[in-house]
Amino acid sequence: MIDKNISFFTNQNLRSIARRLLKQIPAAIKSAQIYPADHPYFINSLELVQETLAELFKYRPEATFSIVENELYFGHLALVEDTLSLRQFISEFEKRKINSLTFLAAVTSAELASFMQLLGREAVDNSDSALLSGKMREKNITNIQLGALLKAEDAASQEDGRREEMKFDAAARNKAQGSFFGSIDVIKQIMHKVENTQGFALNNVHQVVADIASAIDNNNKYLLGLTTMKNFDEYTFNHSVNVAILSLYLGKLLGLDLEQLRLLGEAAMLHDVGKVRIPKEILNKQGKLTPAEWEVMESHSTEGAEVLSQITGISELSLAVALEHHMHYDLSGYPKPVKLKETSLLARLVTICDVYDAATSLRVYHAPALPASIIGLIISKKGSLFDPVLAKAFVQLMGIYPVGSLVRLDNNALAVVYANNLNNILRPKVILVNQQTAGRDPVIVSLEDIDRGTKTFKYSIIEALAPQAYNVDITKYFYAQG
Numbered sequence: 001m002i003d004k005n006i007s008f009f010t011n012q013n014l015r016s017i018a019r020r021l022l023k024q025i026p027a028a029i030k031s032a033q034i035y036p037a038d039h040p041y042f043i044n045s046l047e048l049v050q051e052t053l054a055e056l057f058k059y060r061p062e063a064t065f066s067i068v069e070n071e072l073y074f075g076h077l078a079l080v081e082d083t084l085s086l087r088q089f090i091s092e093f094e095k096r097k098i099n100s101l102t103f104l105a106a107v108t109s110a111e112l113a114s115f116m117q118l119l120g121r122e123a124v125d126n127s128d129s130a131l132l133s134g135k136m137r138e139k140n141i142t143n144i145q146l147g148a149l150l151k152a153e154d155a156a157s158q159e160d161g162r163r164e165e166m167k168f169d170a171a172a173r174n175k176a177q178g179s180f181f182g183s184i185d186v187i188k189q190i191m192h193k194v195e196n197t198q199g200f201a202l203n204n205v206h207q208v209v210a211d212i213a214s215a216i217d218n219n220n221k222y223l224l225g226l227t228t229m230k231n232f233d234e235y236t237f238n239h240s241v242n243v244a245i246l247s248l249y250l251g252k253l254l255g256l257d258l259e260q261l262r263l264l265g266e267a268a269m270l271h272d273v274g275k276v277r278i279p280k281e282i283l284n285k286q287g288k289l290t291p292a293e294w295e296v297m298e299s300h301s302t303e304g305a306e307v308l309s310q311i312t313g314i315s316e317l318s319l320a321v322a323l324e325h326h327m328h329y330d331l332s333g334y335p336k337p338v339k340l341k342e343t344s345l346l347a348r349l350v351t352i353c354d355v356y357d358a359a360t361s362l363r364v365y366h367a368p369a370l371p372a373s374i375i376g377l378i379i380s381k382k383g384s385l386f387d388p389v390l391a392k393a394f395v396q397l398m399g400i401y402p403v404g405s406l407v408r409l410d411n412n413a414l415a416v417v418y419a420n421n422l423n424n425i426l427r428p429k430v431i432l433v434n435q436q437t438a439g440r441d442p443v444i445v446s447l448e449d450i451d452r453g454t455k456t457f458k459y460s461i462i463e464a465l466a467p468q469a470y471n472v473d474i475t476k477y478f479y480a481q482g
Contacts, residue, residue, distance in 0.1 A: 008254045008393045011077060014059060018074035021052040022065065028112075032120030037113055046113055057105040064102040066147070067093060077423060096132065100147030107143035114139045169222075176222035177479060179215055183208040183241040184234070187269060191237065194276045194307055202266065202313050209265030212245055216252050221419045224249060225478030228404030230361040230368065236275055239357055244268040246353035250390070253397050253422075254349075267321035268350050274304025274322060298334045301326055320344045325351050328385045348387040352378060352394050355385075371402040372464040399425040404474050406433075406467045409459045414470060416477045418444055427457070431477050442477060 028045040035042040056063040064075055067090055072079040118135060133146050186204045193200045215223045227242040247268035251261050275283060278300050282293050289297060304322035308314050324347040327333045359374045375395055382391035399420035401407055407415050415430035427447040449458045467474050
């Protein structure tokens with residue numbers, strides 16, 4: 001199986017190699033139907049498969065492909081966007097009642113040749129997975145394995161296992177709250193000192209960043225949910241912490257090491273420190289800013305870098321993020337660079353998290369946007385406002401329906417997205433709103449749950465909704481009061 005904790009970039013490379021293999025396998029089967037085993041065309045198609053498998057085996061000792069509800073998976077990696085383009089592969093295996101195909105690293109070229117010839121020459125109606133597996137054993141094909149389609153009882157067993165993993169964890173929630181509100185207290189103290197032209201020490205920043213990074217490393221799902229808490233009256237403090245949390249989650253997904261995460265967390269937490277120097281009447285103006293006011297607002301980037309430059313022990317990265325987080329990937333933003341040809345990588349990362357949290361927050365000059373719509377914006381602006389690789393990673397992190405989204409399911413029930421599914425961003429875990437009652441733990445279900453009878457997904461999301469329109473308080477699902 002694929003290691004869920006390897007970096008985003010490694011996963012992307014694995015997906016690319018897997019896609020190539022899934023196109024080569026049907027071609028090799030077709031070649032086996034037409035040509036004898038010693039024909040150059042068949043040998044060439046076989047060599048391509050073997051070379052690609054060798055690339056995959058550099059990462060893992062086996063390569064497993066599965067078909068679940070007409071969607072493709074490589075190990076735990078969903079290949080949702082490839083389902084249509086790889087329809088030939090799916091069709092080739094579904095008609096033989098094959099659910100999964102595994103190649104072990106010890107597979108030989110002789111085994112591959114026999115396997116392709118077996119699939120290419122067996123009649124479909126006489127070659128389901130059980131019969132094929134028997135014939136493979138007869139031909140000593142031991143390093144290629146087939147799996148049959150899931151039976152209803154197997155699907156039910158898997159579903160029960162998922163429910164065991166989804167028990168509500170009050171201790172983890174309380175720990176996440178401690179890190180969240182402790183971070184807000186720290187950034188509030190720092191902002192007040194800057195407002196009074198005082199310096200500040202970084203030790204408290206480093207401590208809360210370490211706490212957040214530890215929670216993320218331990219897969220604490222509640223911390224990301226707490227970023228849905230938007231304090232209107234203390235927006236700058238709340239926003240700074242939310243951006244730090246989002247940035248650290250994204251940094252972890254990208255495979256940053258502990259020291260890089262520490263530097264990223266510090267920079268993200270302090271990215272808006274320059275706003276303390278912006279007059280409140282401009283910062284909180286309800287109407288459109290005049291050109292002169294907008295010029296003052298834009299100065300918070302340079303003001304922030306200037307403030308941080310006077311802090312002992314501050315990292316160069318923190319200065320860069322404060323200065324560059326509104327420059328945009330294509331440098332069309334502000335402040336206009338003089339000699340800079342590109343912004344720093346981690347500044348581009350913070351930019352995405354900054355825009356997402358700001359756009360989904362209530363401000364005096366705009367209502368909060370739906371998280372799903374901002375995900376759409378990030379996708380549409382990759383390559384211009386946003387680094388395309390980081391934008392793709394952020395979408396994988398947050399999902400099409402990010403944590404905290406209110407959604408309607410296909411049975412008309414309302415639900416709050418509780419945890420994203422990194423392997424299938426269309427099927428997160430959700431809390432059923434109409435089953436949430438005082439004094440009881442939330443009812444959490446996975447949208448990957450399979451119905452025992454129909455063997456189809458029990459629930460699917462049909463639309464994202466505005467919580468205000470349905471009088472749903474999103475934060476109560478992640479935050480315990482009192």
